[in-house]
Amino acid sequence: MTRFVNSAAEAVAAIGSGEFLWSHSMAATPTVLLEAVAARAQDLQGVNIMQLHLEHAEALADPALEGHIRNRCFFAGKVTRDLINQGRADYVPIFLSEIPKLFRRGEQRVDTAIIQVSKPDPHGNCSLGISVEATAAACDVAGRIIAHINPNMPRTHGDSFINLKRIDYAYAEATPLILHESRETSAVDRRVGEHVASLVEDGSCLQMGIGAIPDAALACLGDRKDLGVHTEMFSDGVLDLLESGVVNNARKKIARGRVVTSFAMGSRRLYDYVNDNPEVAFLDVEYVNNPVVIAKNKKVMSINSAIQVDLTGQVCADSMGHRIYSGVGGQVDFVQGAMYSEGGKSIIALPSTAQHGAVSRLVSAIERGAGVVTTRAQVDYVVTEYGVAELRGRSLSERAADLIAIAHPDFRESLAREARDSLGLRV
Known part of the structure; x- marks a missing residue:
């Protein structure tokens, strides 16, 4: 049964110490929820946030998170690159096609999946929108799913659908999508x-x-x-x-x-x-x-x-x-x-x-x-x-x-x- 909450902080309140979290990645990075996790980091110990490339997630690079939240990266990006090379985050070399298998075979546990989705249709189906990648697999096995419902998220076809019944905590807020404008070609x-x-x-x-x-x-x-x-x-x-x-x-x-x-x-x-x-x-x-x-x-x-x-x-x-x-x-x-x-x-x-x-x-x-x-x-x-x-x-x-x-x-x-x-x- 989905619990609709009034704030991002309330949405992530159930996350406990020692958990392995999966974060929706790329342009679907749920920055609102990740910032809320970072804000309560002092209440947590030994939380691992697994991810591909995150966008606009600078809150996770705060040195104050040391010992509380650690990034576990299957791909390094702007936010996590320095953390990895300073020994403050972990890098896992793996083919992209193999990451979902880690989850589905139980080789890597996923306690909580943190995602960003479209608003539900009349049947209660939300969409993972512009980023399915390994997030669909993480949602298949996660013990808990926390979702930011963003009316601006596109509704895409394929393996992107997730019904509200599978979402444990949902927070709705219209926020701008992450854009990547092409640079001038040299x-x-x-x-x-x-x-x-x-x-x-x-x-x-x-x-x-x-x-x-x-x-x-x-x-x-x-x-x-x-x-x-x-x-x-x-x-x-x-x-x-x-x-x-x-x-x-x-x-x-x-x-x-x-x-x-x-x-x-x-x-x-x-x-x-x-x-x-x-x-x-x-x-x-x-x-x-x-x-x-x-x-x-x-x-x-x-x-x-x-x-x-x-x-x-x-x-x-x-x-x-x-x-x-x-x-x-x-x-x-x-x-x-x-x-x-x-x-x-x-x-x-x-x-x-x-x-x-x-x-x-x-x-x-x-x-x-x-x-x-x-x-x-x-x-x-x-x-x-x-x-x-x-x-x-x-x-x-x-x-x-x-x-x-x-x-x-x-x-x-x-x-x-x-x-x-x-x-x-x-x-």
Whole structure:
């Protein structure tokens, strides 16, 4: 029986010491409820808040929470990155598709799920809205569900529905949705995007993240036909292609005619588009990111980024040396899916340099302490603003030569020397 309460503080009052909480994540971060949890932290001991990437959750970074509330992160973000690297929060490296399994198999208990949902329909069904990800699984097993009912939350289709009968405490308040406006695309981003787009064929099924490079690539696809989308994350870059009919999902095997995603983050225009739109299916990330499911679509194009790529093709995407920066996420899920898709391609796209051109992101060796997220046997193409290096079926020496050719010219000579002297490669 749902108990409707008059304040966020009252909604979270039942949370006790030692609990493992799951927080709805991404643009659906229930900031109102998380701030209420942080406000009563002194009453609690040893509470763990599990999460993906949280937005606008600065209250959870307060040093005063030490010993009371600890963040347990499956992906690091702006709020939690420093906490993890200071030892004040925990990072769990795991494929995104595997997180729901932790919950459903009982490997990770979930005492309370804290979520943000749409207002209920006449049948009492609320929607998890713009972020299903692992939250649907957490709600399946949670001992208690606390919900912020936000009339501004879009009502989405798929695995997003949760009935009021399953919610223990509900607090209603209209608050603005979290927006992510696209930044201006640089000349480098545009060139990377153009090279990525050159690999996209008619009938391809796209997976892409958020950011300037995916948006730049999508902007170059206006002349393609019958593109599909099966992606963990859905953002504004796809909207123009959907509205023009370039993306029609007509050739997909999985959910033909519909976009498949697990969460969305972007502008008000994006949220308006997905609201009550049966052509966009928000599904459990255990399904969306399952490589076996992904591979059933033909011509899967997995487009991801990296922090560093070494000259053999190893991809570091979650850390800078020992410092955790982001997370394993769904990159390998989709790289694997693309590998086994008929006509599929896995692409790692990144600018050739970082720190305003001071360092190369193509390196002879991954920085000491950094993690390899995607192995050198899984990457088909690496793309920078200087071109495309095809790695599939290539030897280490051939890979190194092709990767050096798309490095920034300022670093090519030193990379070639390191390849010969340190790696023993012929370049």
